[in-house]
Amino acid sequence: MRLRAALLIALVAGASSSCASRAPAFGPAGVEDSRRALDAWKNALERADSLGPVRLLYDARMSQGLVKMPGTLAVVAVPGRLEATLSGPFGSPLARYTSGVLEASGARPIPLDAEELRAVLAGVWRAEPRVAGARDGQTLLRFPGKDEVEGVLEVSGARLETLRIARPDADLLATYSGRLDPWPERIAIQDRRSGRRLELTLVSREPADPSPTSP
Numbered sequence: 590m591r592l593r594a595a596l597l598i599a600l601v602a603g604a605s606s607s608c609a610s611r612a613p614a615f616g617p618a619g620v621e622d623s624r625r626a627l628d629a630w631k632n633a634l635e636r637a638d639s640l641g642p643v644r645l646l647y648d649a650r651m652s653q654g655l656v657k658m659p660g661t662l663a664v665v666a667v668p669g670r671l672e673a674t675l676s677g678p679f680g681s682p683l684a685r686y687t688s689g690v691l692e693a694s695g696a697r698p699i700p701l702d703a704e705e706l707r708a709v710l711a712g713v714w715r716a717e718p719r720v721a722g723a724r725d726g727q728t729l730l731r732f733p734g735k736d737e738v739e740g741v742l743e744v745s746g747a748r749l750e751t752l753r754i755a756r757p758d759a760d761l762l763a764t765y766s767g768r769l770d771p772w773p774e775r776i777a778i779q780d781r782r783s784g785r786r787l788e789l790t791l792v793s794r795e796p797a798d799p800s801p802t803s804p
Contacts, residue, residue: 615722615729623720625744626728630718632747636771637711642667642797645710645772649675650788651683662789664710667799671707699778699787700759709763710789712749712773714738748773759783767791 618626647662660683664673673686686703701709708714714732718740722729726745732738737755742748748769754761760781767774772791779786 613724615724615727618720618723618728622723622728626720626723626730626742627718629728629742629744629747630730633742633749634713636747636769637713639771640666640711642799644795644797645791646793647789648792651677651786652788653783653785665797666707666710667797671703673703673706699761699780699785700756701754701761705754709752709778710772710776712752712765712769712776714740714752 643666645662645664645666647664649660649662651658651660658677660675660677661680662673662675664671671686674682675684677683686701686706704715716732716734716738718730718732720728721731721739726743727750728742728744730740730742732740735756738753740752741750743750746769749763749765751765752763754763762779762781764777764779765773765775766777767790770791774791776789777786778789
């Protein structure tokens with residue numbers, strides 16, 4: 590009897606803890622909520638666009654189920670162009686993003702084209718948002734287009750906390766953390782449909798020549 594009671598208490602406590610940790614649902618956004626959110630979004634876009642021609646190097650951790658693999662993501666970002674190479678252990682190339690096209694050996698690591706990858710790395714999305722909800726310090730933004738795209742914006746910091754891109758071949762969730770300089774320091778991208786996950790940490794950057802080059 591005591592064991593049953595202990596188990597019941599543990600289950601109730603676990604359920605209560607789960608409910609307590611779950612973020613509250615978004616409520617309707619008022620006029621002032623929407624104004625502040627759109628102002629913050631404008632600031633986020635300006636910050637993302639402030640990065641000049643640059644080479645970025647990310648530590649990359651790729652995983653699917655129990656399979657985990659370290660690697661790097663080398664990026665060349667210049668106005669109007671982004672090229673990137675995702676490499677596995679010992680520098681073996683897994684995918685290259687160039688001229689708006691993804692070339693991959695084997696399975697697609699994360700299904701994003703070059704311009705989408707630029708937006709995700711910058712912590713923004715290139716479409717005019719609609720404010721779809723608000724809660725304490727956050728707003729829910731929805732973006733028009735062929736895919737279902739929505740982001741959770743931290744209004745005071747003018748930065749996305751998460752960005753979700755749902756399409757027929759993937760359900761991607763990008764989660765941002767770390768500092769902004771001006772792009773996010775850490776990004777975790779998960780395909781919730783396949784279980785693939787790519788964790789990126791920015792480790793170095795240097796000015797880039799804006800003329801056509803490869804990473």
